Amino acid sequence: MSQTIIEIENLHKRYGATQAVADVSLEVRRGEIFGILGPNGAGKTTTVELLAGLRQADGGSIRVLGVDPQRDPAALRERLGIQLQASRLPAKIRVVEALELYASFYADPADPAELLTQLGLSDKAHTAFAALSGGQQQRLSIALALVGNPEVAVLDELTTGLDPQARRDTWALIEQVRDRGVTIVLVTHFMDEAERLADRLAIIDKGRVAVSGTPAELVAEGEQERQFRMRLPREVPVERAMDDLARLPHVHSVALIADEIEITGTRRALPAVVLHLAEQDVVPDEIRTMTRSLEDVFVELTRTMPEGEVA
Numbered sequence: 236m237s238q239t240i241i242e243i244e245n246l247h248k249r250y251g252a253t254q255a256v257a258d259v260s261l262e263v264r265r266g267e268i269f270g271i272l273g274p275n276g277a278g279k280t281t282t283v284e285l286l287a288g289l290r291q292a293d294g295g296s297i298r299v300l301g302v303d304p305q306r307d308p309a310a311l312r313e314r315l316g317i318q319l320q321a322s323r324l325p326a327k328i329r330v331v332e333a334l335e336l337y338a339s340f341y342a343d344p345a346d347p348a349e350l351l352t353q354l355g356l357s358d359k360a361h362t363a364f365a366a367l368s369g370g371q372q373q374r375l376s377i378a379l380a381l382v383g384n385p386e387v388a389v390l391d392e393l394t395t396g397l398d399p400q401a402r403r404d405t406w407a408l409i410e411q412v413r414d415r416g417v418t419i420v421l422v423t424h425f426m427d428e429a430e431r432l433a434d435r436l437a438i439i440d441k442g443r444v445a446v447s448g449t450p451a452e453l454v455a456e457g458e459q460e461r462q463f464r465m466r467l468p469r470e471v472p473v474e475r476a477m478d479d480l481a482r483l484p485h486v487h488s489v490a491l492i493a494d495e496i497e498i499t500g501t502r503r504a505l506p507a508v509v510l511h512l513a514e515q516d517v518v519p520d521e522i523r524t525m526t527r528s529l530e531d532v533f534v535e536l537t538r539t540m541p542e543g544e545v546a
């Protein structure tokens with residue numbers, strides 16, 4: 236079992252009337268990519284700003300690498316790198332100047348030239364920030380989060396605004412950083428990003444952790460309900476067949492979607508349906524099982540949480 240290096244318990248933070256973080260508890264293990272996923276305004280950024288010691292919590296406890304960032308943020312400065320949403324730099328600063336400036340804040344920084352090569356930015360070293368593409372600016376902000384050689388890197392909205400190729404390149408880069416041993420906390424509202432990158436993740440909604448685990452665990456949770464679709468041969472009267480199928484044990488519902496029959500039920504529904512049809516001498520044309528994605532889990536969870544349920 237890998238070591239827990241971030242431990243957050245019952246975290247609370249209010250801004251005036253807004254309960255941004257209502258009750259967040261989570262653990263991040265050394266060397267993993269931990270995803271924090273949630274809709275806009277869920278409290279993700281506030282949570283990571285609290286764990287980085289950039290804001291004061293109203294309640295709860297946080298430990299990062301054995302340090303309480305609320306009491307002693309300076310003790311984390313050398314060990315935690317943070318890339319904040321839309322980090323802004325002066326328009327005219329050149330890439331290498333920005334990196335050297337940030338490197339000067341640390342006792343044992345990474346070599347800026349090496350970092351630029353790793354991030355595919357070496358041919359842009361002397362380009363002004365404002366002249367970089369969105370993807371290059373994003374890469375630079377990742378480089379700035381990594382220049383202090385941190386043990387933990389917090390990346391917020393990593394690929395927002397990037398084109399599909401730049402997103403994939405950025406994902407590959409983050410995996411390389413993780414493989415070098417850096418623990419990564421990744422804030423995102425993209426399900427595909429979390430599913431692809433996160434070793435474990437928490438879905439946050441309205442300031443609370445709705446669920447956490449590996450992407451596969453989250454998808455499997457509640458998977459008692461299965462779904463599949465099939466087509467029947469033309470000569471079979473569809474409505475009667477649907478009525479029959481709806482009466483079978485293990486089948487919960489039957490619907491017609493375009494020319495396909497969609498069946499929802501327990502995991503025994505599929506064999507029950509196939510057996511029933513075989514008894515009638517009917518062979519379905521095509522059977523497709525519908526797999527749940529992390530996106531389905533996300534939508535179910537964030538939809539079923541009671542509206543405005545903030546403590």
Ligand SMILES: Nc1ncnc2c1ncn2[C@@H]1O[C@H](COP(=O)(O)OP(=O)(O)OP(=O)(O)O)[C@@H](O)[C@H]1O
Nearest residue numbers: 250253255273274275276277278279280281282424
């Ligand atoms: N400095 C602030 N002052 C007042 N309210 C704030 C402040 N920062 C955030 N909030 C509010 O707190 C809530 C949580 O915001 P937060 O930025 O943590 O959410 P988020 O999950 O990161 O959202 P997004 O995905 O949109 O970035 C929101 O309702 C937001 O408007």
